[in-house]
Amino acid sequence: MRNLRFALKQEGHSRRDIFEVLTKYAFPQSHNLLFFAFVNEEKFSENGWMVYNPMSEYRRQGLPNERWRVTFINEHYGLCDTYPSLLVVPYNATDDDLKKVAAFRSRNRIPVLSWIHPETQAVIMRCSQPLVGMSGKRNKDDERYLDIIREANRQISKLTIYDARPNVNAVANKATGGGYEGEDAYPNAELFFLDIHNIHVMRESLKKLKDIVYPNVEESHWLSSLESTHWLEHIKLVLTGAIQVADKVSSGRSSVLVHCSDGWDRTAQLTSLAMLMLDSYYRTIEGFEVLVQKEWISFGHKFASRIGHGDKNHADADRSPIFLQFIDCVWQMSKQFPTAFEFNEQFLITILDHLYSCRFGTFLYNSEFLREKEKVTEKTLSLWSLINSEKSEYTNPFYSKEVNRALYPVASMRHLELWVNYYIRWNPRIRQQQPNPVEQRYMELLALRDDYIRRLEELQITNNSKISNSSASSTSPSQMVSQVQTHF
């Protein structure tokens, strides 16, 4: 969110040339040029394209197992052109079943597995809305399929369906052939609406936010102007929804199905945030990259349409800051759990910078299918190459590794804050203390500790040798040294 204005000194010199060149290169897509990513010749020591391998990610989750199988039905994107080629579905559902279900789901985005709880075996599934329509169509295969999902967890209680939309919107979608799972058709499922608004509302909200921080920060009525943008309200709703999903899976031990309309915006936000809350792996740098790669990139969040890479039509109705909102939610979580994330704020800001930059192929195009067609992985570099080559810059010094701990942020307005370091970072009045004094102090303390431990070891060795010189009773000190080492 920065606007620049250049003043040309030479009077009379035509600004036209510059303007033309600028528009041409700023919007390559509209001028039949290649993205910068395709001509970028940077070299990195790490290859970011290797970070995500769907098969090994599912294996990490313990899949496939006796109840869940991997299907290659979408290998050539025949079933669904916005899904990845590799999908995890219930063992008891045949590929034929899947095809029938696909006919009843918007854009063929059938319910597939996103994440499985290692202990409860409850799963998070994602899909798009069912094509119920005005007449209230039903589809036996879809109904049976949802029941299979429920049974895969040997679950007696109902399957929980979270529809991310506000109730009204879901109803309104019936007019265009969409809708939601009705009680009659799905007696074994419970449906909740999460009241998250659509992409247009989010776009307007961000626009308002921009208006109050640029060019000048609205000072006199800061809080009410911030409120009038509704930005934090939307953040709160997304977080609240994700908490509900996570809590249901973890504490409620119930499988959940998440969808919105097409299942690539709000659904991605909810599943990825819930997974971040439940699975500590995704809170590492590598894990977060996998999460973005999996839930967002491979499952067809329409980055090209939402961001408008290289397109000069910036007023397009498809634009929306859905991914930015997700990163904002992650930042809010990292504020509340400062030691739970391996990555720091800079990591999140870098991701957002390159979301728009087109320097890397990572966020280009709308789906895996298109990326394969454009040979993105061969012709461009991955953002993760940049990050993984200099991991230390993106590492949170306070991170302490914990396994399998669920984090539930407090989604109260008393805790949510505007991400000043991102949204208002270009304002010269925002001075960030560099380096961050808290981090600095902690690093000093850690260095001091290492120094002490080293000295302690040395002394122990001296002490040890003294003892062995003079007596034979030296048992503990040598053990002590090894003990010291093992703890680190």
Add this chain to the structure above:
Amino acid sequence: MEHIRTTKVEQVKLLDRFSTSNKSLTGTLYLTATHLLFIDSSQRETWILHHHIAAVEKLPLTTSGCPLVIQCKNFRIVHFVVPRERDCHDIYNSLLQLSRTAKYEELYAFSYNPKQNESEQVKGWQLIDLAEEYKRMGVPNDYWQLSDANRDYKICETYPRELYVPRTASKPIIVGSSKFRSKGRFPVLSYYHKNKEAAICRCSQPLSGFSARCLEDEHMLQAISKANPSNRYMYVMDTRPKLNAMANRAAGKGYENEDNYSNIRFQFVGIENIHVMRSSLQKLLEVSGTRGLSVNDFLSGLENSGWLRHIKAVLDAAVFLAKAIAVESASVLVHCSDGWDRTSQVCSLGALLLDSYYRTIKGFMVLIEKDWISFGHKFSDRCCQLDGDPKEISPVFTQFLESVWNLTEQFPQAFEYNEAFLLQIHEHVHSCQFGNFLGNCQKEREELNLRLKEKTYSLWPFLLADQKKYQNPLYNPDFSPELTLLEPNTVSFNFKFWRNMYHQFDRSMHPRQSVFNLIMNTSEQNKQLEEDIKELEAKIKQRNGQSDVVLEKEQELTTHHPAPMALKSPSCFQKEPPPMPANDAVRTIEGSNTADNRYSELVSEFSKAEPAVVSLEYGVARMTC
């Protein structure tokens, strides 16, 4: 106690005010002479000091019993449900009586007995010595001297006995000036900046009306101006909004006319009065206390309360003051109406920005003693220590603490003390447990036959004894050497809602992790390691000294020393945090440490080894949203 009819009620429910699922704890309620005590079924204790109670309210009867809501001055709100209405009524009446005290002698401070002997008590009161503090600032000197004019509180009742004035200000000038100032509060020295030779002076408004003049007062200001050799002009800061100051003229008061005083630069800074602040806080509490707050109401409610805007105004004034001194080397005279509310805020915050001494634990105590207690901030009236005029109550001191908190947020390494220190002081300003804050001014403390220093204790030694709890692990004395100016950024979004003040007792509002503790733990570990090293070094030295020791002695050493080491090392090397102040020790029946209970609860919560899997009961989602 004659007010207590029922001392114990069983099967009382304590509701969590932010839980929408009406979660509650069941336990027993006890009423003692000084505290209300609730012990829940898991033996956790909640102590509420009677003096802390701001309001008691009986809500309409429900099926589960009679609800009783107690609001405290430290922003704790408890919601009990008493099964029988009669019990509830008894408790309600007792609390109404107990929370309203008519005489100083009935305050908790006079019955509180921390088991100190007399000499400790005397020493405690001597801990803060203001004469020493003026010496530290560099006065008396060639320009400033100690005046004995107010030795018997003859000139000004609400000032301390010892006052520093310019050498050139003779007694007639002082007397004349004091007659021209509201409540006789004439201009005196509050802080002296020895490098810039500039001074912060304080007073009350002049009785100028529309045109009155006073030559002595004009001389007084000139004397202050002349006492600063490095600058020929001085600032006069009226901390009120201009409109209020003008309105005061109709009552024969007002502000300095620049034409009558030579070389002054007059400035309004627009801090609102105590009534505005009181209702602002009231609005803030309404907003923050609303449970299941609808999504957006919080921000607009916060803004409509105006609270953060007032905090900003106070800090802006302090920044103006500090810059006038540090940048222009100009002396500044600060006043408001009576010079004991806004003036205290601005003078003390200005000094805090200028002088890093006040950013230490001891220095902050001195600052409060000087600018607040000795210069007669009316603690008794403002904090409603005795049953009095509700219009006199105002959160002026709370605002001061909150301003300091905002500074600690912006300059995390500049302060020796932490948030807990500020909260603890806030707690005791209202607790009436220590003598420091009782009464409205020094004269009152001495007169009244209170004999405060014999009958009550000073808070400061107790805080110092617990210093460890209040130390900021990020404090770096080298960050700001002696007289460096802190320049806070006062853009609106830097002012945040002080969650740990207004929600310090609402446990569901606390985040579950804090970097602060991580750092504390690490620095604890380092201390431990340092000790281990010393121990080992000493051992080696000892061994070197007596290289030809007999074998038995050697064995004794090795069996003796490594043993505690082996015990210690795991505690530093594993992720377990080092032992924090245990909280069972502080629970005496006098409840001497209500605040500590709360603080140690927090600490113990944080320092608990975090379990591998947090098992939150289902439905937590609804609670945290």
